Amino acid sequence: MEKTSTVCPFCGCGCNFYLVTDKGRLTGVEPSPQNPVNKGMLCAKGWNSYEFVQSPDRLTTPLVRKNGELAQSTWDEALQIVTAKLLEIREQQGPSALAFLSSAKVTNEENYLFQKMARAVFGTNNVDHCARL
Amino acid sequence: MTNSINEFEDADLFFVTGTNTTAQHPLIGSRMINAVQQGAKLILVDPREIQLAGFATLHLRQNIGTDVAVMNGIMQVIIEEALYDREFVEKRTEGFEELKSVVSRYTPRVVEQITGIKAADIVAAARLYAEADKAMIVYAMGITQHVTGTDNVKTCANLAMLTGHVGRPGTGVNPLRGQNNVQGACDMGALPVVYTGYQKVIDPAVKTKFEQAWQVEGLDDKAGLTITSMMAAAQRGDLKALYIMGENPLMSDPDTRHIELALSNLDFLVVQDIFLTETASLADVVLPAASFAEKSGTYTNTERRVQISHKAVEPPGQARADWEIIQEVCRRAGYPMDYRSPDDILQEINRVTPSYAGITLDRVEKEFGLQWPCPNEDHPGTAYLHKDKFTKGLGTFLPCDFKPLAEVPDEEYDFILTTGRVYYQYHTGTMSRRIELLEREAPEAVVEVNPDDARRLGIRNNDRVELSSRRGTITLKAEITQRVPHKVVFSTFHFREAQVNLLTNPAHDPVSGIPEYKGCAVKIRRCA
Ligand code: SF4
Numbered sequence: 001m002e003k004t005s006t007v008c009p010f011c012g013c014g015c016n017f018y019l020v021t022d023k024g025r026l027t028g029v030e031p032s033p034q035n036p037v038n039k040g041m042l043c044a045k046g047w048n049s050y051e052f053v054q055s056p057d058r059l060t061t062p063l064v065r066k067n068g069e070l071a072q073s074t075w076d077e078a079l080q081i082v083t084a085k086l087l088e089i090r091e092q093q094g095p096s097a098l099a100f101l102s103s104a105k106v107t108n109e110e111n112y113l114f115q116k117m118a119r120a121v122f123g124t125n126n127v128d129h130c131a132r133l
Numbered sequence: 134m135t136n137s138i139n140e141f142e143d144a145d146l147f148f149v150t151g152t153n154t155t156a157q158h159p160l161i162g163s164r165m166i167n168a169v170q171q172g173a174k175l176i177l178v179d180p181r182e183i184q185l186a187g188f189a190t191l192h193l194r195q196n197i198g199t200d201v202a203v204m205n206g207i208m209q210v211i212i213e214e215a216l217y218d219r220e221f222v223e224k225r226t227e228g229f230e231e232l233k234s235v236v237s238r239y240t241p242r243v244v245e246q247i248t249g250i251k252a253a254d255i256v257a258a259a260r261l262y263a264e265a266d267k268a269m270i271v272y273a274m275g276i277t278q279h280v281t282g283t284d285n286v287k288t289c290a291n292l293a294m295l296t297g298h299v300g301r302p303g304t305g306v307n308p309l310r311g312q313n314n315v316q317g318a319c320d321m322g323a324l325p326v327v328y329t330g331y332q333k334v335i336d337p338a339v340k341t342k343f344e345q346a347w348q349v350e351g352l353d354d355k356a357g358l359t360i361t362s363m364m365a366a367a368q369r370g371d372l373k374a375l376y377i378m379g380e381n382p383l384m385s386d387p388d389t390r391h392i393e394l395a396l397s398n399l400d401f402l403v404v405q406d407i408f409l410t411e412t413a414s415l416a417d418v419v420l421p422a423a424s425f426a427e428k429s430g431t432y433t434n435t436e437r438r439v440q441i442s443h444k445a446v447e448p449p450g451q452a453r454a455d456w457e458i459i460q461e462v463c464r465r466a467g468y469p470m471d472y473r474s475p476d477d478i479l480q481e482i483n484r485v486t487p488s489y490a491g492i493t494l495d496r497v498e499k500e501f502g503l504q505w506p507c508p509n510e511d512h513p514g515t516a517y518l519h520k521d522k523f524t525k526g527l528g529t530f531l532p533c534d535f536k537p538l539a540e541v542p543d544e545e546y547d548f549i550l551t552t553g554r555v556y557y558q559y560h561t562g563t564m565s566r567r568i569e570l571l572e573r574e575a576p577e578a579v580v581e582v583n584p585d586d587a588r589r590l591g592i593r594n595n596d597r598v599e600l601s602s603r604r605g606t607i608t609l610k611a612e613i614t615q616r617v618p619h620k621v622v623f624s625t626f627h628f629r630e631a632q633v634n635l636l637t638n639p640a641h642d643p644v645s646g647i648p649e650y651k652g653c654a655v656k657i658r659r660c661a
Contacts, residue, residue, distance in 0.1 A: 004445035012310030014434025043159035059421035060450025102323035103379030107430025125357030
């Protein structure tokens with residue numbers, strides 16, 4: 001059994017807990033007693049937060065729409081389509097025809113990189129997220 | 134938040150409005166309840182009889198959308214009775230005369246007429262708040278999700294400054310952020326008008342700084358589109374492509390039918406997520422991402438504390454961390470990137486963001502996170518803001534007048550629908566509905582109806598009812614409860630089977646762009 005320190009993926013309180021793993025599978029949650037935010041307590045969402053991670057519904061391959069349907073694809077094909085399309089639209093319509101929606105659920109580093117991509121790579125300030133919710 | 138979660142323990146009074154804290158921020162909710170049980174006072178301003186009402190010294194149930202009038206009324210009494218902090222107002226603020234002249238019109242009698250709160254209760258709340266030594270204002274989306282959201286926020290700040298309840302421990306204006314990294318997304322510049330640390334895109338010096346840091350020329354120096362404007366631009370055909378990471382606007386945005394039209398009108402939609410959400414089902418390309426448990430990185434909580442989360446397990450199948458996917462897209466688009474780990478990215482954030490300059494991986498590991506601003510590696514971080522002065526020097530009172538909801542009830546749509554969340558579910562349900570215990574406790578959408586209204590409409594507990602606005606109709610189960618006042622119904626946006634955002638009004642605050650989720654006109658009837 002191993003324990004890894006993580007931050008709860010739900011609300012903005014930012015409670016800390018250890019994810020407990022056994023042979024690479026998540027088996028439970030243990031709150032972090034020393035952490036100043038939650039001091040060893042969690043709510044029902046935090047206690048059960050590992051469950052959705054191992055849901056059978058998780059996406060496991062890139063999907064690409066073919067003949068109207070989303071079909072399994074490879075990273076190479078999916079990323080090739082994404083970059084080609086975004087560059088083509090920027091070329092033809094200008095950068096303001098592109099927009100980027102970032103996430104209040106991913107890390108700071110990922111939010112940073114996402115807005116850097118919108119601004120430095122594709123040339124637009126059309127970048128926002130759902131803070132409004 | 135201007136202040137910190139631990140300070141909830143030493144405050145003497147909480148002024149809580151527009152947050153159902155025990156449901157949405159349970160750990161902060163329990164901090165408040167503990168403090169109240171130790172003798173702190175609680176003024177709750179909320180139309181619904183939420184769990185905190187049971188602990189409130191005073192519960193003011195305002196008519197929906199009248200928050201500015203409530204707080205102006207409280208300030209009128211505070212000024213009239215000379216209960217304000219004269220020294221603080223003189224030394225640290227400007228614009229007091231303007232504030233005084235605006236709020237003078239909001240006498241308790243006038244406010245009673247607008248808000249439905251008894252004049253005597255306005256007076257009592259004013260005295261309690263002003264006379265407390267350490268008073269914290271705590272709010273959430275009930276304040277911001279209105280066409281007057283910016284006015285509501287300004288009015289909270291006016292109230293705190295008037296009484297000197299800011300810049301000390303156990304005081305301040307404390308918005309509770311709904312998702313685990315909303316604060317971080319804003320801090321990192323996932324906003325159309327700013328780079329990291331709120332550095333403005335229209336400022337030429339900032340533009341040059343980022344052009345150098347990122348080794349590019351000609352960064353866009355005009356404000357970009359907000360999410361609301363993006364959807365409108367897509368519908369007009371001006372916006373051609375949208376790249377969405379980890380969001381589900383098809384469930385979360387108001388007037389869903391228009392969002393669907395907007396997304397279908399795009400030439401190209403990419404969605405990067407951990408599940409095939411309602412939004413992802415419309416995409417041209419879907420990229421599988423790693424969840425929080427499968428990657429490392431930092432998150433910033435509602436008290437501005439940057440904390441590290443580590444990778445516990447491998448992502449399923451071919452799923453990859455969001456940062457790796459973004460890096461790959463950038464490379465293929467011809468921009469060189471070579472980050473080997475999230476820490477490489479954090480080091481770049483430290484370099485370009487003054488308020489995060491001292492927040493290094495080493496320190497967040499050792500110190501249980503750090504609260505920004507933290508301008509250098511020796512700085513201890515900042516537990517509370519505005520200690521000796523405000524960011525811009527003096528704090529300016531920005532008085533606002535009361536303005537009604539964008540859509541008020543009429544003869545046909547005679548109820549107000551207000552929306553929110555419940556304890557056992559979260560947001561659009563993408564994660565929480567895949568947790569057995571949560572799904573068992575809160576398995577389906579429910580609309581709360583007041584008993585008197587229910588009797589008049591012939592609705593019994595658990596009946597199926599039809600709820601309609603000018604934008605759409607949903608059917609769901611009725612719960613007859615005193616929790617909601619007359620002529621108000623409440624529901625949540627967790628359930629795809631009854632998407633409440635088909636009904637909500639996309640009218641939004643002109644400054645923040647936040648839609649008015651907290652009040653629109655609806656009608657309700659029992660299903661035949
Ligand atoms: S455990 Fe509960 S209170 Fe703590 S961050 Fe998670 S959802 Fe919020």
